[in-house]
Amino acid sequence: MADDARVICASSALQDGGKGVRFRMRDAGGEAPAFAVRFRGQVYAYINRCAHVPVELDWTDGDFFDYSKLYLICATHGAMYLPESGLCVQGPCPGKRLQSVPIEERDGQIFFLKEPHHV
Numbered sequence: 408m409a410d411d412a413r414v415i416c417a418s419s420a421l422q423d424g425g426k427g428v429r430f431r432m433r434d435a436g437g438e439a440p441a442f443a444v445r446f447r448g449q450v451y452a453y454i455n456r457c458a459h460v461p462v463e464l465d466w467t468d469g470d471f472f473d474y475s476k477l478y479l480i481c482a483t484h485g486a487m488y489l490p491e492s493g494l495c496v497q498g499p500c501p502g503k504r505l506q507s508v509p510i511e512e513r514d515g516q517i518f519f520l521k522e523p524h525h526v
C-alpha cells in the first residue's frame with residue numbers, strides 16, 4: 408500500500424449493488440468528485456463525471472446503480488455503465504468510459520491511493 412493512501416470508508420459501508428460512497432480527490436484538472444461502489448464483491452471507484460456531459464451521475468447522493476443493480480446509471484440522460492470497467496453500454500455515449508480511480512480494500516477499509524476527503 409502506498410504511503411499516501413487515505414481511508415475513504417469502512418468496507419462495511421459498501422454493500423454489493425448498494426449505495427456508493429462519495430469522496431473528493433485531486434486529478435489533473437484540480438479537485439474532482441469521485442465515488443466508490445461494490446459490485447459482485449469487488450470495490451470500484453470512478454470520477455463522478457458522466458462521459459456524455461460532465462455532470463455528476465447520482466440522482467440523490469450515493470445512488471449510482473440502476474434498478475437491476477447491474478449497471479451504474481447517470482441520472483441526467485440515463486447512460487448505463489458497467490460497474491467493473493466504467494464502459495458505457497447503453498444510452499447517449501456508448502463506448503465511452505468513466506475515469507477509474509486507484510483504490511484498494513484491505514483490513515476492513517477502503518483506501519484511495521492519493522488524497523481524498525469526504526464531501
Ligand code: FES
Nearest residue numbers: 457459481484486
Ligand atoms: S449527462 Fe449523463 S447521460 Fe447525459
